[in-house]
Amino acid sequence: MGEKSEQKKQFILETARKVFTEKGYKSVTMKDIVDACEISRGGLYLYFDSTEQLFMEVLKMEQADTDDTLEDALSKEATVTDILALFLKEQKKEILRGTNNLSIATYEFFFSKKFPKKENIARKKFELGVKLLSEMIDAGVANGEFFCEDSVAVGKNIMFVIEGLKVAARTIGVSEKTVDEQLLYMIQGLVYEEEE
Amino acid sequence: MGEKSEQKKQFILETARKVFTEKGYKSVTMKDIVDACEISRGGLYLYFDSTEQLFMEVLKMEQADTDDTLEDALSKEATVTDILALFLKEQKKEILRGTNNLSIATYEFFFSKKFPKKENIARKKFELGVKLLSEMIDAGVANGEFFCEDSVAVGKNIMFVIEGLKVAARTIGVSEKTVDEQLLYMIQGLVYEEEE
Amino acid sequence: MGEKSEQKKQFILETARKVFTEKGYKSVTMKDIVDACEISRGGLYLYFDSTEQLFMEVLKMEQADTDDTLEDALSKEATVTDILALFLKEQKKEILRGTNNLSIATYEFFFSKKFPKKENIARKKFELGVKLLSEMIDAGVANGEFFCEDSVAVGKNIMFVIEGLKVAARTIGVSEKTVDEQLLYMIQGLVYEEEE
């Protein structure tokens, strides 16, 4: 597969991502994908052996993108609060960008396949989020910005709220105000002591 | 439809609930349902016009059950902390009882159908949870058990964590320890002042 | 599956047999079968899970039919030469009845699937033919009708000629005269001594 093919593969992945974002995992058919990509039925199979493989590669791409964004953020000089704010801002964007949120598709996928839960990508993504958050919190505690007794538990708590918000955004709807309110509430929990 | 028929309809709903719980919404076929119910394919259509309607009635039943449980709880004499603890205990049970948790199916359903978000049952359930929590918190604040500035925001926060935990339980796995830790953490946020 | 269904299954098997007879194994599609049976695409799958299974059941039916014919023949009083003549007459019919000869389909099938050769039905059929022939020859030798030193080898020889004729009938064509000539030649080989 030459360079040109690689571009097309990337194009298909990005287009498929939109489709999965809009329709979830189980409801997406090959026709949806080939129509969106404006390629032939057979053409898709030149790049991906099955719908399952296609979805997994979309997830991998997603992960790589997130990793890049995180690396960028961490390479800049900033206070812990700033970085945490940046992280939450990114999450907020993802929550609200209804048409750009793969969470439902990901849940469906990892639910329908009987993958060992320990190895799945969604779990890795969650754990990475927890790790980042707890490290930020620890740093914040170290320099006096935050107060927190168990940074991992708090990291998990924030991630669970974010997951809850993402799912809610795609199913029952959630306003920007609610997202702001929730994220702010969680930061306040950390800096609480100082505010008193 | 006579009394006997009503019983059969109820039986189908309860059996279907188990199936949706196990397999989600999109993956469930009529065969799954009729096999589980041990009725004929055609028989199912005497009671429900389509799979979609069947699922919606399962959700309605679910809602009714929850309402009953809540009514029971509220009719007894108890401190606010007790009631809140009971509520969270119920939620914990639902989170961990992997095979008894309709959340994934519900997400899939409300995601695949283009229902107006305001009217959907999942939203109503969420809002009811928020209402209950905020009322409990308000009551707790009134009698000095809790400290809280915005009970609705906190109620939402707890509900988002619970939603996040439910989804996580079905997709990436979550330990009982983590559930306990998270629920405890949220209660501590409320009673925080007193602990200092 | 009730009695009526059993009849339909039988009807599909017989119709499929004709199709396989006409077109071989690999070239036959489900569409060919459902068109010939005048049933729906899905209807076929109520009775058979795949083309492979369908063909195997056709073969089983074929075998059962042959067994019946053989049993009939052996239950009647007759000289060995008569029975042998009957057997060869049956074979001749099968060879020449171009549109009623599954051999090519059977060859294709057992060639394309990597079944252990020892267990395949075609082999069993061949071995049964050899056994029948050698028993007839032995009986003929015992009562002085035939002369033969190695009845199994001769039985195999006759079966190989029959197989060769069957294949030839479906591919390069073979006249009735040639079939008669060949079968006669083989019987003469057995009774040779007496003719001298």
Next chain:
Amino acid sequence: MGEKSEQKKQFILETARKVFTEKGYKSVTMKDIVDACEISRGGLYLYFDSTEQLFMEVLKMEQADTDDTLEDALSKEATVTDILALFLKEQKKEILRGTNNLSIATYEFFFSKKFPKKENIARKKFELGVKLLSEMIDAGVANGEFFCEDSVAVGKNIMFVIEGLKVAARTIGVSEKTVDEQLLYMIQGLVYEEEE
């Protein structure tokens, strides 16, 4: 087409022959051929207009090879029994060399296409075999080596056994011992008188 192209065409034919030998006719895909030849998909079409034409040219090549072998054999001084033994030895090799036996593919091919049977190559090959055998038998009768009343019928008989053995070798399996036994049995039929 230059000399170089001619070589490539020859190479493709020989490689394709191996593939058809292994997999039959209908099961072979263009991918199988181009992979085996290590050429491009389009490249194949520079030399052959379709898979059908490719197979027919493989058969033609096969025929030419056989002709050469026969010419070689007949150009040498030898007794008729020697030549017959050589012919049968060649046939035995072809029967047992499972992976070098085009018979199944040939049967499939001439069966699936609706060629007039009189003109097909497989028939020509069979008829050539019969002609060669009957000529050898006639010569053997002339010089007293053999006894035979109808050399053409016997020639056909030997060819039918050989065809039967070839098919059996690829489908139900046949041991070298059986092949030897069968070929010997047929020669003994010819020299029978002398043995008495």
Next chain:
DNA sequence: CATGAATGAGAGTTCATTCAT
């Protein structure tokens, strides 16, 4: 009321063949 055989649209997938490069 209840059955389950039957339907047919549509899903995923394969592959001979073409054609711009």
Next chain:
DNA sequence: GATGAATGAACTCTCATTCAT
């Protein structure tokens, strides 16, 4: 000459829904 990405018709198989019994 040679490539291999692209096509699209045709394949196998599934399943919600219907309807004669």
